[in-house]
Amino acid sequence: MKSARPSSAHRFSLQSVHMVFPVAKEHGIQFYKLLVFTILGFLFALAGCSEEAPVIAQVGDTLLRRPDFDAFVGNLSPVDQQNSRGAPVPYLQSMVDRELLLLEAGEHSLADDIEITEQVRFEVRARLAEVFQMNVLTTQLEITELEIEREFENSRLNHERFLRRILVRTEDDLNQVLADLAAGRSFKEVLEPFAVNDAIAEGDGVVGWYNYAEAERRFRIPRRAFFAAELKRTLPPVRLPKGWQIYSFLDEREGELQAYYEQVRRIVYERQWDAINQQELELLKHKYAVEFNPEALQQLFAVIGAKPIRTAALSDGDGKIKLYTYVGGEMDLITALNNLRQQGLSGPLPAQQVAADVFEELLLRPLLFEREASERGWAQEEEFLAWKQEMHNKIVLNALMDRNLDTGVNVSEVEAREYYQANKSKFYTPDRVTIRELITDTSEAAMKFREQLEAGVDIGTLLIRRDADTHGKPRSGELKLTSILASKYPKLVAAAFAAQEDEWVGPLATADGH
Template sequence: MRYLSNKFCGVLALLSMGCSGDETIVARVGEVEIEQAEFEAFVERLPPGLRSSKEGRAADREHLQSMIDEELMFTEARSLGIDTSLAVAHQLREMVRQRLVERYRAQVIVPQVEITGEDVERAFVEMGFDRERLFSRILVRTREELEAVGRDLRKGQPFEEVAARFAANDLFAAQGDGVVGWIGRTQAARRFSIPPAVFVGLPVGQVAEPVGLAGGYQIFRFIEDRPTALVDYSEDVAERLRKERTREKEEEEFERLRVRYDVRLDPEGEAILLQSLDRPLTTDELNHPFYAYEGGTISVAEGLGSLQAVGAQGVLQDKAQAAERIGRLLLPVRLFEAEARKRGWTEEAAFVEWREHQRRALILNQLFQQATAGAAPSEDEIRAHYEAHKDRYRTQEAVIVHELWTAEEEDAAALRAEWEAGAPIADLLDRPGVRSHAGVEGHGVREHGWEMRLVRLYEPRYPELVKAAFAAEVGALVGPLESMNGYAVFRVLRREGGQIQPFAEARRRAAASLRRQRENERIGAFIRQLQDKYKDQVVVLVDW
């Protein structure tokens, strides 16, 4: 049995159970009783890969031993003081705070947000959704090419002539002159990484500051503007307006609670914070309150930590600015948490159960860390492991495709026919209702032709698509085939991967694999030690 992963997953399955009415006891570990119903629920929730390979009572014995082993680990954790450690307490406190704040935002702040049709119409114009812009660009791969393009444009060379030199880089600009087509504000941001402020404010004909992309740089301009219809962008406008209104309501709620909870800046804490510029602070100084409010405080250490987390230590030069920044970073969360507690959310049965589940999981995680300390292999051991198992370290096999997706099979068949007749993929992708999974969840690099890289790992999500792609020849046009509640058509561009990686490339994977192996071995040995150490506390009450 692979103790590290299997045991931990088993624990989470056990911890997620509620109490049962069946009082038949199958085993005792110290004062902890394992009931028949708990055992059955434990087994039922185990994923297939973690279940015993045996059958009948032999499988039952292994599963019951897993439950016993988990209780032995909790017993050991208590003996080591892990259950009351500062590390566990701090992590649990942060998890509780996050959960309370998320619920407060969802149940108190978000319901206050109202968006009317008139609001959407007004924001449609104010946010710049009311026009599309004819987009032209030059794609380059290197900094040297970027600088050369800049020099040529400053010398007065026409934009389209410079773009023509790099036409092979851009599948969207089919004519080779850099003209991609008409785009709206949403397309500009999502597909071409153009900030909204630039889309709205850049004058026609003016070349914008270059934008860094995944594979190089984009130099662009807008050639012409045309009006758009509200119906085409109403959902985008409403979503952006909703986010803005939510931020406004959150700010209003924060100011209301700031008064209600009597938030105060501690002058001594403020002075201590500024002294951190000149010398290390003592433990007492770090623990001194910086902000105080009804029911809680924010320490100097927490204030410094918040500034460091956002790289804003420079504001320490100005005490007023430092206080304001720390307040903005930490006070809303603390006050929302305080109000959530005042409403009794932490006393609800479901929350208490969730909190205990998280606490026990954190305890086991700390115990595992102690049990596997020192498992990191040496450089020589990593290389020896790689040499002995080279075949495991191959580059990932992938099939690179262009893919179109639409909801209806008839539409997908029509797209295939046009594609076969020579229609550019960029034009087909601009059709209403047509998209590519290359632009979903980071599977493709949309700036360079919407190539979709399919690997076996994606098969659970795109089963038909992945199987068909790996079976097809390079150059083949395949489909329509069912995919993601619609129909896909794709062309295989090339195949990649499958070669044994050199050690330098495989080293990280080899090190991780060897470390996991050693951790599992140590956890297995650790469990056996606990079984021996606490054998007098274990009583099995069933004859399996």
């Protein structure tokens, strides 16, 4: 791990305060609604001196008790959770502020707003569909070692080739290199003036052993070319963002499963997952007698055409055309269109020839999974109801904030400065440091890597090896750490912030290796 100079903690500008202050001012006006706020009772409750959970605050008709506080803190970041045990009062104040905002939202009848209701409905459907998948689909997954081994061979991920290349910047250099190689000049001679262009190869153009998936992902080598190319034969160049790659393969071998185990297992997992999803969908389509209306789909394309989904509009008549009908319900075109928007689709509709399959995946599957989850009573479980209420509150509060910011409250610079001076602690950002990280399995291997790095070997050269990995960028290992990660990675964060700039540190034992 190598540390760069950390950026010190800093405060937001007064422009940030101008954005926050109106909301604080707005809900601050509502503090007359706070009927009870007993700090002594709260601290007594935290000390655990009472068998019952006493009221620690009351906002309107809402009573806040110790379990409410625990639940509130449980949704915070790990650092805030830890801080709340030493200084609970600010977190209770945040709970009170939140309840005041919810009261204000109630005054604006935001809970009855159609857009908010639809957004909550969408989130509930997505969550229940996930609950169904977790409770029903995951129990059917069964991945055996034999399946993984077969996939490794059948997918040809086990076939590796030894890659070498020359990187050039200009088209003239490209043509010259191709001409020289075709004329029989040695690869080493042709490479020499361009070796500095390659941060991965160690001056000899040799990049390493790769299977087709890695060669395609990292070096843009087409899959067909990977398998069809003759050894030591120069292949058609690959266009890169800053030039061209002239390459060939020197050798080939059988790869080891262990090196690709997680990749292969993920392929098997995804195939099983997709198959089980489709199987359950077909069963539910039969159970709820789903009927698809192809004429509705044709009308949707006739009206919208190539217009973006985010701005497309349907007439009342077109909007009420039923796309799906099923036992106990239906989905019309306007509902389908709104659902697509809620899922983040904003461009044109999918190609008409595949639209029916796409809509079945995006619209019908979540609907039926939600329906079945509700039929099995999972929508009434205490945990789900608590989640639903929390999601509803978040959506309402976001809408309230948006409305307050849109409406605007005139705040003078003097008021903003006063608020800033009184609340400086709220306007800090955590310390940050940029490091370069290399991970390997053992301390001994890590020490050897460190020796090479300190000798001047580029980290990108080492990261292409099978026994090296990183959480940072694939070629540079660059990673940004903030002080708030100290609770999760105490050794790493402590070492990173203690290190001098350009100093290699380690090996450090982590959950992923050294």
